[in-house]
Amino acid sequence: MLIDEADIIFKAGHGGPGKVSFRPAKKGGPDGGNGGKGGDLYLEATSDLSALRQFTHKKLIEAENGQGGGSNKKSGLDGSDKIVFIPVGSLITSKDGKKNIELTESGQKILIAKGGLGGRGNFELRSSTRTTPMFAQPGLPGESFEAHISLRYIADFGLIGLPNAGKSSLLNELTRANAKVAEYPFTTLEPNLGMLQGKIIADIPGLIEGASDGKGLGVKFLKHIVKVRLLIHCIAADSINPENDYAVIRKEMGNYDPVLLEKREIIVITKSDLIDEEQFKKIEKHFKNKTLLKVSIYNYDDMEKFKKVILSH
Numbered sequence: 001m002l003i004d005e006a007d008i009i010f011k012a013g014h015g016g017p018g019k020v021s022f023r024p025a026k027k028g029g030p031d032g033g034n035g036g037k038g039g040d041l042y043l044e045a046t047s048d049l050s051a052l053r054q055f056t057h058k059k060l061i062e063a064e065n066g067q068g069g070g071s072n073k074k075s076g077l078d079g080s081d082k083i084v085f086i087p088v089g090s091l092i093t094s095k096d097g098k099k100n101i102e103l104t105e106s107g108q109k110i111l112i113a114k115g116g117l118g119g120r121g122n123f124e125l126r127s128s129t130r131t132t133p134m135f136a137q138p139g140l141p142g143e144s145f146e147a148h149i150s151l152r153y154i155a156d157f158g159l160i161g162l163p164n165a166g167k168s169s170l171l172n173e174l175t176r177a178n179a180k181v182a183e184y185p186f187t188t189l190e191p192n193l194g195m196l197q198g199k200i201i202a203d204i205p206g207l208i209e210g211a212s213d214g215k216g217l218g219v220k221f222l223k224h225i226v227k228v229r230l231l232i233h234c235i236a237a238d239s240i241n242p243e244n245d246y247a248v249i250r251k252e253m254g255n256y257d258p259v260l261l262e263k264r265e266i267i268v269i270t271k272s273d274l275i276d277e278e279q280f281k282k283i284e285k286h287f288k289n290k291t292l293l294k295v296s297i298y299n300y301d302d303m304e305k306f307k308k309v310i311l312s313h
């Protein structure tokens with residue numbers, strides 16, 4: 001199951017305490033060092049959509065605390081920063097609803113909670129009136145951020161179509177994604193994302209008749225199509241009835257939300273190596289006034305042309 005929501009507390013590191021210490025000599029003055037700073041906590045967007053899974057059992061994520069100061073004016077080590085990977089397209093809302101942060105680009109990094117400052121040791125706390133402080137400062141607590149994270153799919157392009165149409169294969173060819181491909185339907189159970197020249201392509205699990213009523217993997221994925229800028233509707237070249245394949249998907253989209261039917265789309269006849277030019281012409285006749293493209297993952301020129309067409313949108 002794809003986790004697309006999570007409640008989580010992010011806590012930056014606590015500053016380390018300052019040290020109270022004195023030089024061992026007879027009249028030894030104060031020499032307690034400062035505490036180290038607590039680690040900062042960052043969120044970084046990743047193209048791995050399943051990244052929210054890490055929060056299924058963890059509700060609190062903390063950066064490291066700063067270490068306490070030592071004798072001989074030795075400062076404590078700073079706590080190391082922590083980076084938490086969050087799927088691109090996540091919306092992070094603070095529990096009080098006041099802060100909204102969106103991670104829209106893979107690699108984007110934000111500071112979500114700042115580490116607390118270390119406390120000063122008694123060496124630094126000396127002054128002309130207080131030459132031998134018997135105390136030191138505790139470190140300051142790190143910031144904490146109580147967040148609700150919800151995953152939204154903001155892909156530029158969405159590969160849609162019946163199961164087994166070759167959607168994941170296209171994603172793998174176009175991007176460095178490593179989506180599972182197999183010769184049976186419903187291979188893809190959760191959307192996969194890939195990046196093509198800075199644009200995100202989503203491979204959406206196959207839809208079937210009745211999807212809008214919850215059949216197959218159904219509605220869960222129709223909602224993701226809403227966010228996509230261009231639909232790439234995949235139809236297998238060796239289908240018995242390509243026109244019907246197309247109509248089935250369009251019907252489900254319309255049933256779910258008629259707005260989907262107004263989205264820009266291109267139609268791609270996949271696995272075109274399985275048919276000849278004449279058969280393609282026949283298919284073409286059924287899709288007058290539509291942008292139609294044939295593509296085979298085994299044909300380099302096809303793939304290059306396909307890339308150009310989608311990137312021009």
Ligand SMILES: Nc1nc2c(ncn2[C@@H]2O[C@H](COP(=O)(O)OP(=O)(O)OP(=O)(O)O)[C@@H](O)[C@H]2O)c(=O)[nH]1
Nearest residue numbers: 163164165166167168169182183186187188206297
């Ligand atoms: N001959 C040929 N076979 C292809 C091509 N593209 C994909 N296939 C095959 O078609 C089958 C289905 O491919 P997938 O990429 O898993 O299809 P899918 O649309 O992602 O399927 P689901 O995830 O089940 O919806 C696999 O056996 C692929 O090897 C192609 O261009 N030519």
Ligand SMILES: [Mg+2]
Nearest residue numbers: 167168187188
């Ligand atoms: Mg697939």
